[in-house]
Amino acid sequence: MKKKILSLLVTMGLAASLVPVSVFADGTEVWDGSIAESFAGGKGTKDDPYQIATGSQLAYFAKRVNAEEYGEKYADTYFELTEDIDLGGKEWTPVGETVADLIMGGHEYFVFSGNFDGNGYTIKNLTIGTETSPYSGDVCGLFGATSGTIEDVVLENVSINYVGGNHSSGYGFRMGGALVGYSMGDIVNCTVIGLDMKAGSDGSYVALNSIGGLVGIQDGGTTVSHSRVSGKIEESTKKGNVGGFVGTLAKGSSAKYCGADVSVEVTGNGRGIAVGGFVGIGNGVTTDETLIENCYATGNITGAEYAGGFVGNISGLNISNCYAKGDVSNSFVGASFMGTDAASNNYYGTVKNCYATGLVSDISSSAYAFAMQDTMNRSTIQNCYYNIQNTAKNTESAASLTIDDMKTDSFLNVLNGSSNVWTKRNNDTPACGAEPADYSDVYEVLGNIPADLSIYTDESVANLYSAVEALRGYRDLAQQSDVDKMTNDINDAVEALVYKSADYTELDKVEEAAKALNKDDYEDFSEVEKALAAIDRTKNITEQADVDAMVKAINDAVANLVKKAPASSQPDSVSSSDASSDTSSSASDSSSSDSKATDSKSDSSSKAASNASNTNPSTGVAGGAFALALLSGAAVVMAKKKK
Structure with a gap:
């Protein structure tokens, strides 16, 4: 118990500049590539989920979903991680490894339809494909295709080399993300740290082509929320859609309180690729349901056809309270926030209460300060701002401000209006709520945890461990109240630590021996009685000296006893004369x-x-x-x- 808490605290200290997510303890087993024959426990119900504690058990899970005869979809079934897992860079096959036939109207596909809870534990060193042997399935990620819920999963050090795969119809598919390739289910509180993704092609025609840092395609009217990704993506075909967070946000789906710190570099001779720091493209008519709210992108974009610091092609998306900080360069068309809406006939969108601080440079065709818009039927841009240092042309209804202007209270008030969703940051532009929560109070409370927990009762230490364990995973500013509760819970658990009882073993012995004496055999037994009466059994382990003093007092009193003179059993002596x-x-x-x-x-x-x-x-x-x-x-x- 003590070792686990110390491990958690050490890791949190290392991750303080990020978020307290990874909790690897010493001795985490590295997966050897084997496949277990069962889960660690559980029955698959909501109250008793199947438990996964090792890499081999995670591989068993993937094997079951990918089994012959279209696998186990595990609808209405629950799974949870119970330990950190190190996959050790071994080749991984996605859970739900193909969905192309479903898209084409067939039934030969493998999709995970259950509920997977990572409990904030970390899956480390996920590797899919290599540079010499890239992965060639139609979907790629820890999960290939899902229609269930994934929550509280943390991926660290993810390496992906991916070229897509062909369907029997002759069409090719390339849908990849670190967490999920093609998602038709909700994603909540998931984090990817250290993504290194290379997306290429085997030369075949690709009908559906979407790459994202967290998820390739989010579809089915579902939501991804309170999640983030950091790393880099290199795309070498210049085709399809690429987003630092999600490649394609399909009709009716949404992203809320999410962030991407992902650089995207595009090379190749293709045409038509849309790249955004957060999302590549939308995919639906303009409806209120296709939303991106309170999200951010900070990575740079290089070499795309249509490149935007936040979105490549808006295509029906409704974006509000978001910002982009990355620079856009070496593209055909580029803008600091939205690459284009012209490529999406009649699929226009809206952008409200947003800003961009990045610069646009080295654009071969058209460079725009904030967004490129179709001159015939423009997307709505309202209360949006860009960096005044941008020399690109401004043909949209966005206003220019200096970076210093964007750091002021007045700018914060302009963005907020009556909503108050934006918050001020020290010497920085406003935060939209998707940024890491403030853990400073947590770190202060953690500093109050005693160095030696062995002197406290197991029950009270277990309560403290439960409070500290709640820190696993990722929380953003919008979830600050959760972090504040964690702080209070840890503080309460520290204050409620109960000392173990002092050791009364020796006292029990001397007390028993003293009580066995017959007081009538001694001249004065009062000191022994006084020492026995002074016994106090409420002492804890820090007061052991008091108990030892009780032992000494009894021993001293017994040692000083004087026995009465024995009565004579013979008559008085008489002289022989x-x-x-x-x-x-x-x-x-x-x-x-x-x-x-x-x-x-x-x-x-x-x-x-x-x-x-x-x-x-x-x-x-x-x-x-x-x-x-x-x-x-x-x-x-x-x-x-x-x-």
């Missing part, structure tokens, strides 16, 4: 006559009887020496008479 004189006189008298002897005997008996009643008060023995002397004389007379 007295006894001899009495005995001789009696013998002389008896020689005169038998009658005198008889009288002497009678007289001696009378004296014996008389002395028998005379009790010595000091000895308690009747007659004492006198009775012994008389009885000795009588014995002599009787002996002579027998002769």
